[in-house]
Amino acid sequence: MTGRLKSVALALLAPAIAIVLSILVTTLVIAAVGSSPGEFWSTMFEVPKPRLRVDIVNQTAMIYIAAVAAAIGFRMGLFNIGLEGQYTIASFAAASFAGAAYLGGFANVIASLAVAMLVGAAWSGIAGLLKTTRGVSEVISTIMLNAIAVTLVGYFLNNYGVKEGNTVHTKNLEPSSTLGGFSPFEDRDGEIWALSIVALLLGIGFWVLLNKTRFGFDLRASGQSESAALASGINPKRMILISMMLSGAVAGLIWMPALFGGARNYGTSFQVGLGFLGIAVALLGRNRPVGMLFGALLFAFLSVKSNDLTFGTDVSPSIVQITQGVAVLAVVVTYEVVRRWRTRLEQRAVSRELTGTTAGATS
């Protein structure tokens, strides 16, 4: 085996082990509660119906945006748990702005996206400021900001929202400001939302930022060693604040594809939990643009496909949350194990070469 092939095989080893493990654990759990794992897996691995394929693409896009937002923080060594709050408050702000229709048509969409990014950045910026000026851990502050965001949005919605039946929501978007999307199958199978493209652009942008820009270098350097970064002239406080706000700005976009794709307002159709899914997927994909794409696809597939479980099996759809959880845990653990094992392999190879050369020299 050549060196390159070997390193690719080693890189794939960890995710492979993780997937096998999560399949194993899920199977055991299903068997333990007395249901049939065979039924479960055959339902899950059935080829999804056209409308589910559409849903999978849409969900992948949103989860991927969330994962990029999380990864920006992770690469900097920041644990932004506040994605959930950031995209909640940003989605609400953008939906309110778009519903107010200050601008018409496409300009309204662009302006609303800007509002979403600004609000998301401002919300995460609070945590960034607290960390740089007061040394408050971003883990604590972002969790608290999550709770505050939900309460704040609820308050505004109750007092200024549109009441309808037993619910409240923001003003509906003007039809000219909805983007809809592209339907690859029949109309009733739904559309791939136009703004799903944002996920792709963000993925490329994230890769370029990390690998081709000074800022990306600073970010990675600060994430790997703060003291080394400081020594090479990087201002760590500035980096913390900027990357925190950047993470929040991206988080602000998470729900935008759905808003302009069909949701029309911030109300019962707002999807919660995407922020936490994003964190899990960033861990699963090791903060790499391509890795996270596979992670997002896997999570979206599991969530969407699980809906089929209620028909034909007696397994609760919630079981896939176990699969997802185990996959993340297993990836984190196996990467560490594989990394140590690889280091040992390399060390052994080096020492073999060293003893070989010394042996040759002495003889």
Add this chain to the structure above:
Amino acid sequence: MATLALAGCGGGSDSEGGGGDKPAASDDVCKTADGDGPKIGLAYDVGGRGDQSFNDSAYAGMEKAVSDFDATCIEGEATDGEAESAREDRLRNMAESGATAIVGVGFAYSESVNAVAPDFPEVNFAVIDGFDPDDTANDNVAYLGFAEEQGSFLVGVAAAEKSQSGTIGFVGGVNNELIQKFEAGYTAGAKAAKPDIKVEVQYIQESDLSGFGDPAGGKAAATGEFDKGADVVYHAAGGSGSGVFDAAVEAGEGNWAIGVDSDQYLTATAEQKPFILTSMLKRVDTATYNFAKSIDEGKPLVSYTVYDLKQDGVGYSSANESAITDLTTSIDEYKAKIISGEITVPTKP
């Protein structure tokens, strides 16, 4: 044979008292029903069958439909934080599996039913507590609402008449329009029975829906009211209600709590039971059954229907017999007055 029957009884009362456990799939009537009546889809809200409240009540209505006119059913259950598209997919799956009528249990299905219904004109839909989110009316959707204020009025009467101290309490889960309906009816009922009664009102959350799943918050709110001298506390706080019951237990004998939605006396713990005066019943089962029946009779319900006292859509429970017997005559008098229109119950506090 006798032992078998006894064992069956024991099992039954166990599951009633303990609560929480999901019933096994084998006693799911939807898995066994094979009659030739209408095939009905039940799309549950989060919690699904076994939640001892809203969803179970819809299931109970379905069960009756199965035994009364040989209906068959398929079920689907929402997961926490699911996408809007997941709800739509659930409804479409049911329609494609041959359901001729589909019930969305909970207002969260309003949007998805609105999106799916036009694609299946031959299928009839119903949304419990639902509403039509756009201007185009759907001619194959029924929106089934409840006059919660009327049921709350009755338990308000019960609370006022039971109270020795002259002060009663109300704990709401979230301060929104829906829960304010409960408060308004309760207060009006109490004042009607005893004009000088004092009503302490407390909401767990101003707007965050977590107020419906926060037993600790419910307990804190109710304890505060018992401390202020209230001796009967009514809750409209969903899952937070168990905390209100606990507060009544701690306040001790002579203090009472009133449940909501389903007959909570039947599902409370043995310790809580003696303190549960009654429950305001929201008959989701009646609504579900009536809708199924309308399908069976070929005259499907459409548009808005409000289930009030007249249709037995709301009511009160007298399961805790020893506590409520003295009051039923007077409560039923008020009930008759509301039905006849002599009393109009306010919907806003």
